[in-house]
Amino acid sequence: MTQMTAAQSCEQALRVLPLRLREEGRALPGAEKSRAEELRLRVGWPMSVVLEGEERSLSGPPVRREELEQLVEIASQASLHTVLDQVRQGYLTVEGGHRIGLCGTAALREGEIHTLRELSSANLRIARQVKGAAAPVLDRLCPGDRLADTLILAPPGLGKTTLLRDLIRSVSEGEGCIPLRVSLADERGEVAALYSGRPQLEVGRRTDVMEGCPKAQGLMLLLRAMNPQVLAVDEITAPEDVRALMTAAGCGVTLLATAHGEGRGDLERRSLYRPLLEEGLFRFLVRICRSGEGRAYAIEELR
Amino acid sequence: MIRLIGALLLGAGGAWLGLLAAGDLRRQAGDLRQLEAGLALLEQELELSAPPLPRLLAEGAERCQGPARALFRDCAQRLDRLDREPFSALWRGAVRGREELGEEGQALLLPLGDTLGRCDVPRQREALSAARRRLEELAARREADSRRQGRVYQALGLSGGAFLVILLL
Numbered sequence: 001m002t003q004m005t006a007a008q009s010c011e012q013a014l015r016v017l018p019l020r021l022r023e024e025g026r027a028l029p030g031a032e033k034s035r036a037e038e039l040r041l042r043v044g045w046p047m048s049v050v051l052e053g054e055e056r057s058l059s060g061p062p063v064r065r066e067e068l069e070q071l072v073e074i075a076s077q078a079s080l081h082t083v084l085d086q087v088r089q090g091y092l093t094v095e096g097g098h099r100i101g102l103c104g105t106a107a108l109r110e111g112e113i114h115t116l117r118e119l120s121s122a123n124l125r126i127a128r129q130v131k132g133a134a135a136p137v138l139d140r141l142c143p144g145d146r147l148a149d150t151l152i153l154a155p156p157g158l159g160k161t162t163l164l165r166d167l168i169r170s171v172s173e174g175e176g177c178i179p180l181r182v183s184l185a186d187e188r189g190e191v192a193a194l195y196s197g198r199p200q201l202e203v204g205r206r207t208d209v210m211e212g213c214p215k216a217q218g219l220m221l222l223l224r225a226m227n228p229q230v231l232a233v234d235e236i237t238a239p240e241d242v243r244a245l246m247t248a249a250g251c252g253v254t255l256l257a258t259a260h261g262e263g264r265g266d267l268e269r270r271s272l273y274r275p276l277l278e279e280g281l282f283r284f285l286v287r288i289c290r291s292g293e294g295r296a297y298a299i300e301e302l303r
Numbered sequence: 304m305i306r307l308i309g310a311l312l313l314g315a316g317g318a319w320l321g322l323l324a325a326g327d328l329r330r331q332a333g334d335l336r337q338l339e340a341g342l343a344l345l346e347q348e349l350e351l352s353a354p355p356l357p358r359l360l361a362e363g364a365e366r367c368q369g370p371a372r373a374l375f376r377d378c379a380q381r382l383d384r385l386d387r388e389p390f391s392a393l394w395r396g397a398v399r400g401r402e403e404l405g406e407e408g409q410a411l412l413l414p415l416g417d418t419l420g421r422c423d424v425p426r427q428r429e430a431l432s433a434a435r436r437r438l439e440e441l442a443a444r445r446e447a448d449s450r451r452q453g454r455v456y457q458a459l460g461l462s463g464g465a466f467l468v469i470l471l472l
Binding site for chain 1: 353354356357359374382385386387389400419420421422424428431459
């Protein structure tokens with residue numbers, strides 16, 4: 001797998017836009033393309049670009065509803081039926097792991113979202129892989145060169161998924177540690193971003209990915225079917241996820257997971273996370289904090 | 304002797320013209336049947352594996368014959384222009400390019416562009432199935448026409464030839 005530069009990644013993401021909007025995106029200066037995090041399209045307003053969290057309107061004509069429909073058509077290769085499950089959840093993963101968030105009027109069927117019609121806005125998030133993100137923590141998390149059970153904890157937007165992805169990649173490739181078989185339950189496709197059966201973001205050669213399946217079910221399926229040495233999951237959000245991790249821990253698999261929270265206090269306070277501590281599922285807790293413009297990692301031993 | 308040969312040639316020529324006209328109708332019916340089979344194949348593939356549209360059309364182009372093959376191949380090639388035109392417009396362009404289907408045949412296929420690739424699988428299959436049934440009806444009508452009108456054309460051709468022979472003799 002070839003590593004793309006940030007600008008190349010942006011160029012690749014722009015390919016899913018209808019021609020007019022694509023040209024507008026391509027006209028961005030190279031430095032901005034490298035820094036662009038998102039392109040936002042709202043009907044009736046010019047397209048805008050998000051640079052380091054700040055949204056800036058571009059000078060083109062307002063986005064039309066038909067252009068949003070065309071965006072979905074291009075992104076799905078005119079095959080909505082193949083991505084309908086994702087669209088029902090409000091997003092769409094495209095080649096390169098870029099993700100299109102969708103908003104509009106939900107069409108319900110038996111109380112469930114059947115599809116989105118009358119699209120009103122879309123958000124094209126440009127996927128970027130930070131290779132080496134795990135390097136500062138890898139040594140500590142691999143006593144005896146073998147990854148130990150690790151929980152990554154941070155508030156949204158601080159790079160939990162990025163760190164998880166690079167840890168998976170490093171362990172799977174045996175970079176700085178013993179190579180291990182990793183199974184990843186990637187419910188929303190945010191870690192590996194499968195597209196036509198291939199991870200669009202690098203997760204290593206010994207990694208098996210189960211996407212689109214509820215996390216708890218995915219974890220159990222991977223445990224039964226793929227004989228993993230490491231079981232990885234992004235965002236523990238439900239008691240079933242915790243139960244599945246407990247079962248896996250009982251099978252001697254190394255666990256690697258992320259959760260929302262500021263610090264150990266959150267784990268002790270929230271009833272969802274408390275069993276993780278009580279049962280001693282994880283040996284290490286990695287907290288991510290902002291440090292100037294970058295990130296700092298704090299590692300704590302839990303058992 | 305030469306007159307006799309000339310008379311025979313005129314008679315045969317008239318009959319041949321009649322056969323040609325009847326053959327046109329038969330060929331149209333055959334084209335519609337092939338298209339009907341093509342749509343059935345798409346329907347079946349959608350049910351079995353629901354592939355993305357480019358693969359579905361490529362599969363159709365490979366496994367079908369005649370105008371179905373040409374239509375699916377043309378449409379698959381047009382998908383390169385998806386960033387300029389919606390699929391419905393690309394499909395319409397491809398259908399209108401198939402003159403052998405006649406206006407009625409084209410009119411039956413045009414609405415498929417609004418459903419293919421834009422709905423869930425059951426609705427796409429329904430639309431394909433409906434179009435297939437209508438094509439089947441049209442093909443049956445064309446076949447009946449070709450039988451009925453074919454005889455008329457042949458008789459007209461033959462008697463036209465005979466009339467010319469009488470005139471010339």
